[in-house]
Amino acid sequence: MRPPARAYCSRSAGGAAGALATLCVLLLAERSPAANLVVNVHTLEGRALPGAVVTVRSLDGPGRQATPVHAVMDQVNRSFAPDLLVIPVGSTVEFPNSDSVSHQIYSFSPAKRFQLPLYRGKPYPPVHFEQPGVVTLGCNIHDAMLAYLLVTDAPWYGRTNDEGSWSAEVPRGRYRVALWHPRLRENSEDLERELTVGDSDRADLTLRLSKPLQPAPLSDRPHSWDY
C-alpha cells in the first residue's frame, strides 16, 4: 500500500548523506506524502458493519494500479468458501472442490459469464476476470449456494474488519470512496463519497447506511434439505 516515492526515500535515508536524505524527505513530502485513510462503516442502527467492501479511486488522474492476484474460492460442505472475494481486474480465481459431491458453478453476471462443472477430485484451470463489476456465483445442482466476486479497477480496496473499519495509506489528494456489500438495500452510488486527504497524517470517513441490511443467509439449515 505504500507509494513508491516513500519507499525510495526510506531507502535513501538509510545512507550516509543524512542531510541530503532529510531534504529528500521534505521535498517528496511536499509532493505526495502518504496519509492513513480510515473508513468506518456503520449500519442504520449504528453498529459496526464487518465485511463491507471499500474501494478507493483517485480523482487526480490515473496513478497507482492494483496488481492482479491469484485467489482461491473452495467448495466446502455445499458452500462457497469464502463466500465473497474482492479481486483486482486481471486476477484469476481457482475453484477447487473439497466436497464429496459434484458442483456446477455458474455466473450470468455481465462482468463475467461462465459455467464450470466441478466433479470431485478433478482440478480445473483458474478463471480470469477481466471486467470490473459484481459477479454473482451459484451452483446449478445446489440452489442454496451463493457467493460473490467483486472485481475492481480501484487501486485501493479491502473489506472492513470486525470493528467495521478499513484503512490504507494513500498519497495526499482527492478520492472517491465507494462501498459495497451483498446485503445492501440502497444503490452503491448513493454510498459513494468524495474526500480530500490533506495535510493531516490521517483522514477519517464514516459511512452510515440509510436502509437496514437484508437478512443474512441462513447458516444452520441442513444442506440436504430442499432449498
Added chain:
Amino acid sequence: MRLRRRVHRPALLLVLLAASGAGRATDWELSLDTRLVSSDAYPSFMQGGFGTVRFGSGDSGLRLGRARFALSQPLGELWSAHLDASVFDDQGGSAVGLTEAYLLFRPYPFAGYRFRLKAGGFYPPVSLENRAAGWESPYTLSYSAINSWLATEVRTIGLEGTVDWLGSRSGHAFDLGVTGGVFGWNDRAGVVLANNGFVLTDRQTPLFGRVGQPGVPPLNGAEPFMEIDHRAGAYVGLEARYLDRAVLRVLRYDNRADPTDLDSVSHVLPWDTRFTSAGLRLEADHGWTAIVQWLEGVTTIAPQSLTLNWPFQSAFALLSKRFGRSALSARYDRFAVQNNVAEGYGQQDGHAWTAAYIFDADAHWRFTLEAVRVVSSSVSREEAGGPPLATETQWQLAIRYALGSTIR
C-alpha cells in the same frame, strides 16, 4: 397390466443407466428406520380399517418405519437419473417399490433464467413440508393430512417443466418460477380419500403400487396409479421466493380423468380429481421455521347415470425450532370430506395435533419421539361398526440409521 409393463421399461432403463454410469460420481443413500409404536387407533387404511394414523392399536410394538435405498447418477453434464426405492411395513400391501424414479435435465441458467425438465415418476411441487431426502419431513414422522394424501395416491408420472427467474443471482431479493406438468397413470387418485378420508401417515405408495390389500374392502388393494381413459392430466404452479427466507407455492391440479369411462379389464372407474393448493414457508434465524399449507378440491366418479362427488379441504400450520442437534416441532391439521351420496359414505371432519422431538446424534443416527392425536367424525367408520366420533392417539419412537456417499 400392459400399460404398467410399458411404463416399467423406462424405469428399468433408468436403473441400468444409473448402474452403468462410470466416470461421473454416483451418489447413494441407504437408511433403516425402525419404530416402537404405541397406538389406540382403529386399524389403518392399509388393513381395511378407518383409522386416521399409520399404525392401529394392533400394530403396537416394534415396526419397520421404512427401509430406503436411493441413487443419483449424473448422465453427462446436464442430465441425471434419480431413483428412490423403499420397503414399508405394509402387512400385505405393495411393500417394495420405487416411490420416485425420474430423469432430470438441468441446463445452466442463461441470462437470469433457468429451465428444468423432469421425466418419470415423482411428486408434483405441492409440499413445503416434505423437503428432506426420500420426500420425508424433517419436522415430524407423520406427514400432514395434505401431504399424507399426496404420499398415498398422487404422483406425476409424466413430464414437468419449470422456468425460474433467478433474481437472487442478479442483484434482487426475489426468485420467481412457473411450473407445468403433464401426466398419465393417476386416474384413480381420489379413491382412498373418498373411502377413508384424510389420514396422517408417512407410508408412501410406490409407483404403480397398491393401497390396502386385495380382497379386503373398502379399498381392495386399490391402484391409484392407473391409466384408464387415455387422457393426460395437467397441473400448473407458481412459486415465489424471498432470499432463502420465504417460499410461496400455489398449484392447480386436474387429473382430467373421465369419471364415466369404466375400464373393461379391471372394471374400475377413473376418479376425476382436481385440487388447488397453496403454501407458505417462512424461515428465520435461530432455527425457526413456520409452514402453512392449504388444499381444496373435489373427486368425482360417474357410474352409469349417477354422479358422485366428494369435495375435500385440509389445512395445517406447523412451527418448528432447531437448537443444536435437536428440533422440536408442533403441527395442527384440519381436514374434511363431504359428499352428495345419500348415506353420506366417506364424509369426514376432523383435526389433529402432532408434536415431535428429533435428536440427531450424528450424521448417521437419528432418534425421533412423536405423538399424534386425531379427533374425527367419519360416516365410513360408523357404517363399519365404529363410533361416529373418535379420538385416536399414536406414539412412535423412531431410530434411524443412514449411510451413503454424501452422509459424513
